[in-house]
Amino acid sequence: MKLALVxxxxxxxxxxxxxxxxxxxxxPDAPIYTxxxxxxxxxxxxxxxxIVSPLQFWFKTFRIPVRFLLPWMAGAVENFNFSGYDLVISSNNSFAGGIITEPETIHISYCHSPTRYLWDAYHTYVDEQRLPGWAKTIIKKLLHNLRIWDKLSAGRPSIYLANSTHVKKRIHKYYRRDAQVVYPPVDTHKIIPKKSNAGYFLVLSRLSGYxxxxxxxxxxxxxxxxLVIIGEGEARKNLERLAGPTIEFLGWQSDQSKLEYLRNARALLFPGEEDFGIVPVEAQAAGKPVIAYxxxxxxESVMDGVTGLFFDEPTTESLTIAIRRFITMEKKFDWREISQHAQKFSxxxxxxxxxxIVNQQLKIKN
Known part of the structure; x- marks a missing residue:
């Protein structure tokens, strides 16, 4: 069987x-097109x-930022040649699902999310650009054209896989395609759960506004x-201005260091909306509760009152109430039960x- 990844x-x-x-x-023998x-x-x-596209020349030679190559990406991904392949698996949240394959080639699209800046986050994305009005007009036109391409190319995969039920619903809404949920892999086997903690709350995330x-x-x-914050990103300076004396920024940390901070945390704070979120699963694998929006x-990954707590309103006040509630019931959380729950995402x-799924698709083909 000839197989490729994208x-x-x-x-x-x-x-x-x-x-x-x-x-x-x-x-291991499959080439990776990107x-x-x-x-x-x-x-x-x-x-x-x-196997890279011709855009690699501009990216590597002139260090052109990825976002500036956006207008040419749809055409570039369509120019990848998958002639002769029996099966192609794309892992994508923007362009990889739009590849063109032969009629007899099975294309499994593992979709992390319909492209957010084209769909549900479109207005927010445009508003956040620090550009003059005329430049935003050009961006809106570009995104409009890409949205049309994205919808049309959504009909190309043979089958859609979604990384969560949340994403499955969005795939159906924007692409009108059904999807099967396959949760993403988490290295739960590498994480040794721990009962005790060092008393701090933890945020482990890219430091972005959303x-x-x-x-x-x-x-x-x-x-x-x-509160210990691990991660880097464009929002770090603004976040540091907000921080009081109990907040500590550690920046980038190695994978091993991040796991140790997870194992020693009192609880993980997960204050934003995510399509799935691997970090909450890692925290639970370490036996730590998650306080999440x-x-x-x-x-899907956190059991309210069992492996963590939810706050229902997208506000600081709602999160504050949830943390207070956690403190009052902290001793009720069983670190072994929390860790065991995480294994379903291994x-x-x-x-x-x-x-x-691969075997099912090959059986259908044959």
Whole structure:
């Protein structure tokens, strides 16, 4: 069987890239097609055959930011040639699902999310651009054209997989396609749960505005509780201005260091809306409760009152109330039960689910 993998662009390493890496482990001989590739990921993909688009020249030679190459990405992904392949698996939240395959080729699209800046976050994305009005007009036209392409190309995959029920609903809303839920792989086997803690609350996240880390900072300021924040991002300076004396920013940390901070945390704060969210699962694998905004993927990975607590309103006040509630019932949480719950999102479970679907599709084809 001739098989290929496709990923939007391998320039950073997050949850979507972990999915592609796991797929590459499952299918070690499969080449990985991607629009752009950054050499800093060599330590993870060094033994893989990476096939890039012509946009790589501009990205690598002139260090042009990814967003400035946006107008040419749809055309670039369509120019990848998958002639002769029996099966192609795309891992995508923007362009990889729009590849063109032969009629007899099975295309499984693992969708992390319909492209947010084209659909539900379109107005927010445009408003956040610090650009003059005429420039925003151009951006709106570009995104309008990409939205048409995205909807049309959504009919190309043979089958859709979604990383959560939350994303499954959005796939149906925007693409009018059904999807099967396969939760993304989490390395729960690498995390040793721990009963005790060092007394601090933890945020482990990219420091971006939509992550709403400001809610966690303001809540811990008000309650005078210690909060450790791990991660980097464009919002760091603004967040540091909000922080009181009990807030500590640690910036980038190694994977091993992040796991140790998770194991020693009192609880994880997860104040934004996510399509799934791997960090809450990692925290639970470590035996730690999660205090999360009760929408999106958190509703699927956290059991309210058992492995964590939800706050229902997207406000600092609602999170503050939830933290106070957690403190009053903290001793009721069982670290063993929390850790056991996380195992349903393990890497092995992901591999089993993917292989079952691959075999089903091949059986249908034959």
């Amino acid at each position: 990923h939007d662009f391998l320039v950073n390493f997050g949850g979507a890239e972990k999915v592609t890496l796991t797929l590459a482990e499952m299918f 629009l752009l590739y950054h050499h800093k990921l060599d330590r993870l993909f060094a033994n893989k055959k990476i 992550k709403r880390i400001d809610r966690a900072i303001l809540a811990c300021n008000a309650l005078k509780l210690p 009760g929408v999106g993927g958190a509703r 890497r092995e479970k992901f591999k089993q689910d993917i292989m079952t």
